[in-house]
Amino acid sequence: MADRALTGMRILDLTQFEAGTTCTQFLGWLGADVIKIEPPGGEQSRRNRPEVPGLDAMFFLVFNANKRSVTLDLKHPDGRALFLRMAERADVVVENFAPGLMEKLGLDYERLRAVNPRLIMARIKGFGLSGPYHEYKSFDMIAQATGGVMSVTGFEDREPVRCGAAIGDTGTGIHTAAAIMAAYIQRQRTGQGQLVEVAMQEVVANLVRGRFVDHYRDGRPGRRRGNEITGGVPGGAYPCAPGGLNDYAYIYVQTMNQDMWRAFVAAIGREDLVADPRCADARTRWEHRDALNDIIAAWTRTRTKHEVMAALGKAGVPCGAVLDTGELLDDPHLNARGQVHTIDHATRGRLRLPGCPVRLSASEAPTTPPPLAGEHTAEVLGEVLGLSVRDVAELRARGLLG
């Protein structure tokens, strides 16, 4: 496939688990040649709670489409030498190892730059390469705690709550993907590579920056407010039929938009509320929010969340059914847009995976099956380093390739 945005970009992918793998999967969708280099036996997340013993875990499969896999023992000096030869012929190296590991392997940026000054090296760390926390380990929820999102999520009378979506991990992966492409564009002018660094704590702070407003306004931390939007009626998650755990619809009528309010009351068959003095404007609606929210919930409770969304969506009122993960893969809109891709995996059979969330009109983004560990070792070593089948067999016999 020649006509893709990143055709010709070769990435050596040393990533594991989520924060790094999401970055390289994204670049793979955009057309880069992503070569995942795994230790013999495969990257750890292949075995992260496998649903079927011995098969690659779904954890691995959702983050490693559109890559080729090579196994290589980087703990062996000859394995490292082989890696450096590949780095000479690559555009990008991405890693998200624990702090200090690449240095211990002797594969820090200075070493890589010495073999290939055009190389872009991207390093993902929990707290970055400098500063008082830089040696601390991190995970998605650690980044969420220290990036501020947890303090504002949840209900006021309860404890802080982790955000379900993996903004610390995948959020970091997408920031890193953006940085790598910017460095690649710069290299086309300068001819030089560079070091890219992204810290998970900082990514979360960037994603939540819009919620720092409370601090600026009154110098106090933002409060947890559950699902409510201060001043907004309706503004929140309203219960729907048949009353299951996720049978809710999120509805919001913009406070300054009285036309939207009129469209809303018409859609729920309560035009009488237009003349109701409690509904004169957003301020009076907020004063009477308990009574009005009861009226709204009485309407939503007799309908499913999909019926509520269809009725309000068509009326121009922002409304979203609270979909669970199962409903997501079946969602008619995502499927109509071709966002749910079906792949045939060598050992797990047919699988549905969410595809590339960015659409480029001139760069298709099909999803190819995540590779088995070492599936492309011989192919890649032949293509990149010109090694023969016999050379590869010899390396394998020496245990370098697992």
Place this chain on the structure above:
Amino acid sequence: MPKALAGIRVLDLTQYEAGPSCTQMLAWLGADVVKIEPPAGEPGRTALSDQRGEDAWFFLLLNSGKKGVTLNLKSPRGRAMFERLVTTADVLVENMGPGAMDRLGLGWETLRRLNPRLIAASVKGFGGGGPYADYKSFEWIAQAMAGAMSMTGAPDGPPTKAIGGLADTGAGLHTAIGILAALVQRQATGVGQQVEVAQQEAVVNLLRIHLRDTYATGKPVPRQGNRSVNAAPSNIYRCRPFGPNDYVFVHCATVEMWKTLTKIVGRPELGDDPGYADRRDRVKYIDAIDDMIEAWTEKRTKQEALEILAGAGVPCGAVLDSTEVLSDPHLRARGMIVELEHPRRGRYPMPANPVRLSDSPTEMVRAPLLGEHNAEVYGALGYGETELDALRRDGVV
């Protein structure tokens, strides 16, 4: 100073958050971002302000590093000036309501005719081509429709929104990726293209990890509060002085982390017990483990607990509130929180660029005042002072 995106000009028609977060990232990476606002200012600048007549903090957080011009796209002269700007640009970004660009007569075909090299990016709630295409969206709607709300909150509570800009800034960053990829492709092909990101899909991408449980069980992922069904300990624990955010998050993935933790809290025998070696096996004892850890954290502040646990290699994060994030010593030391000076708002701490490029340092420049760069940007198009005065009088700029 060298910049990754030096020489790339971005016309920014964005508003609120999903679009501005995209163009702010491009500005940090060195692009020349010209924010084009209606003569009264975009709603994120005006309607969301805590003080009438002052630029909203919301706006200052999302529009640093940009030039600001005003232009009435609905007036014929404004429209003509916009078309001239399009011929000078590499990228156009917008996040107006569905169909708004077409109603302005600025659909893709028109833009492409004006400048075949243009990359035109749109951020939408649901994106075109499916049954929800015309539905309005904003942060919480997209979180609801992407599954994020269903998996956030206490097991005995309702679905809960996450207060990060997953759908807004999240979609903005996805759009930045699309634009950068299209710029790379243009160097090979010489022509631009359309980039589209739907908020619903960006959020699905941010939570795809949780689909694994659905694949395995066919059931929706349950709300688990702060706990995990796959690991213990993995939770928040109360700390002194017991304020609303006095907690630390502790997560032990490996047996080494667990051993270290048990030594610190004074229960080393549990670290050596093979029945506790695997994080999944420990879920059986989750209540006792949580009590054991909290008995230790309750004697300390979150900062003390963080230093001891994280310093010993146990993954731990203090639950920082927004004020603490802005003053966090680590973020300050790394330059992630910087002080900016605004002519009307004074000095304020600003979260900077979380992406660091060794050869493209980020310069943090405060958000522009309304129309601050009119003379500079329109001057470069050849408009003189008297002409601009006339345009101003007629409400075009």
